[in-house]
Amino acid sequence: MMQLTLTLALALLAVLYPLGGQALEWKLNAYDGPDLGRQLAVHLAPSTPTKVQEAAARGVISRVIGLRSYSQLFQVAVSKEMAPRTFKISLLDNGRILLAGWDGVCVCKAFHYYLKYVLNKDVDWFKMRIELPTNLQMPNVTIESTSGSPIMYHQNVCTWSYSFAWWGFDQWRRHIDWMALMGISLTIAPVQEAIWTEVYTEMGLTQEEIDGHLAGPAFQAWQRMGNIRGWAGPLKPKWMHFQLLLQQEILAAQRNLGMSVALPAFAGHVPRALSRLHPNSTFAEVQRWNSFPDRYCCGLFVEPTEPLFQQIARSFLSRVVATYGTNHIFFCDPFNELEPPVAKPEYMRSTAAAIHESMREVDPQAIWLLQGWMFVKNPFWTTDMAEAFLTAVPLGRILVLDLQSEQFPQYELTRSYFGQPFVWCMLHNFGGTLGMFGSAKLINSGIEVARRMPNSSWVGTGITPEGINQNYVMYSLTLERGWSSSSLDLDSWFRNFALTRYGVQDERLEQAWLLLKNSVYSFRGLQKMRGQYVVTRRPSFNQDPFTWYNSSDVLEAWHLLLSARAIIPLEDDRYEVYEHDLVDISRQYLQISADQLYVNLKSAYRKRQVTRFEYLSAKLLQLLDDMELILASGRNFLLGSWLEQAKRVAPAPEELSNFEFNARNQITAWGPDGQILDYACKQWSGLVRDYYRPRWRLFLEDVTVALHSQRPFNGTAFKEKVSHKIELPFSNSRDIYPVDPVGQTWFISQNLFQTWKALTKDSQFLHNNRLLVPQKLPAH
């Protein structure tokens, strides 16, 4: 019966999303990067009719500038006659601008180009609505442009938990609009829990066994990858169903624009209970991840060469395709932060071949999208092992995301993935933490290095942040650099960023952004940037905060931003964008100042200088109060928003407390006992007041007592105390936080600037500039 229903569903889907179109016949030589890329772009493009794509692009543009402005000023056309990934802008006799593109995404990219580089206005994640002046005369420009990146990719499996966990379709639509404006052509759709529930139930698992496997709503990414199981669950059927419907809506919106979406495949991770039903199959026990206790870790891994693997894969994947359609690309990562059970090239070869075969069986044109993360700094993956794995599948049937190319590129170590196409990706952010940083120069040069490397199989550019909503400038830069066929002039790019962000040309604003470019956005070291600053880390004397820039550059940028207040246009809500940046830069300078205070506190403790220690303690607590104050004034820096969103999407009243627990635990303890404590920390109002500050206060008090009593400070005792008094209880608290900002940002920021600019000249500071360390440089 099930089989019959499935066949019917597939037949129906074949009408909606024809599978058969062109046979997949690569005309390839090994290492034929750009050509391979163009073929891939065409192969992956959904067969959405051009009229549908035009309507979708019109929808995007109308949501950004309003329907009236759209109909007065623009016209769109999608034409498959154009070269792939190309747009053309021209002025029509009726005075409107014609945005023509190879697909809906290219039309949207054309619109963004015109908006930013002709009309001097830009969007960002928080600002997707642009007010154009009435009676605008559209300048006559003719621009034709083909993406330098045949493939442009966005998203990381973790983004779905760190940033998208509570989103409804309204937020998604804004984000998809943004993706289209940036020219993104490929993304992922990981939602799969309702389908797994069906598969496991059919196989004979009990509800209890399934509940013990699926992790809670804020932790699905890691359960999907096999890292954890059951933590913060169970998932209610209603929630799983809601998520499935949402995923379908997202997919439709993306495909209507011509975007291609990779769907989840089966990597081998299954509930432990499955061994009860299949005692004769070979399972490997997945190794413990980040000290998670037995109850939440160590699921089972079915060997891909086992018949059981193919059986589960078929059952799962055919449902995935029936539920979501297919763009002939599937993702799965059998060994993400997990060691393969056997260290032999033959094992890797047969494993990869079996996984790809399971995809091909359901979709003969399947391409496997693979995160190259497993190769990063992992001694297990010798050249032989990587080669065996990657070449087990025909050329062009694996597409690798070189996941953190700006810091740890792998394409050189793997000889351009042995000819398999790869995408150069900026990962940039871990855990969605705040803190200004980035590597502008490396992005600009790195994409070129990958493309020009001898025998390169580079096919595109992507962004793979674990969390978004921070450092927008870096994502904007990477995606524009990805579209561009050559390197950018970074200084003029940053000047233009300031112009299009605030809607006014001003030397101070440009200087501010150039200072940021040359300081916070000039990181090129090998240290792992995990957003763990003194403010947000558990207090101890074991920290070594550092910077790669002179903090006086940030201070000066802050000063310049503050001084430009009077000229920021109120039109088009530009002042709100300005206020956002003021909050962020104030936060950043306080964050660095806390690092500086800490270095001095540590020296005062070592030298047993009680008075100095007490003086600096008071300063640090004051700093945390000030940070709370400025963050509370910013709409995008509120704990309340995160918690209320989580509660809003809880499918039933009795689910509220677990959804809130998920939201709180992910950004603090990350696990039952602080397993990955503060990994996804957030410098948000509410969290500073009720979590970071109390923690520091407890620490400073304990150390002060120890200093007075001339006893050593007991770090072990403190860890236990802070864990039980502050860190773990925070996940269970139900306190309510504001979702609206409080206070006037500019005045607060100006005040803080006056207070904190003098800090490093304070006579209690004996270790000025100790934070600045020379950078160890990567290969290029």
Ligand SMILES: *[C@@H]1O[C@H](CO)[C@@H](O)[C@H](O)[C@H]1NC(C)=O
């Ligand atoms: C726009 O400029 C181009 C090139 O200068 C010219 O050929 C075209 O006629 C102009 N279009 C309009 C509508 O003015």
Ligand SMILES: *[C@@H]1O[C@H](CO)[C@@H](O)[C@H](O)[C@H]1NC(C)=O
């Ligand atoms: C497992 O193998 C044993 C011995 O060959 C056999 O008796 C048993 O029926 C098998 N069990 C299952 C579930 O296939």
Ligand SMILES: *[C@@H]1O[C@H](CO)[C@@H](O)[C@H](O)[C@H]1NC(C)=O
């Ligand atoms: C590039 O590929 C060719 C043909 O396979 C090979 O002869 C050459 O050594 C390769 N060059 C590099 C730098 O790997």
Ligand SMILES: *[C@@H]1O[C@H](CO)[C@@H](O)[C@H](O)[C@H]1NC(C)=O
């Ligand atoms: C940081 O910049 C300031 C102002 O330009 C300068 O006085 C100071 O010497 C610099 N510090 C370092 C360590 O370069």
Ligand SMILES: *[C@@H]1O[C@H](CO)[C@@H](O)[C@H](O)[C@H]1NC(C)=O
């Ligand atoms: C520090 O505290 C721990 C835990 O409370 C305790 O076991 C240990 O003996 C203490 N160490 C010292 C040196 O007092």
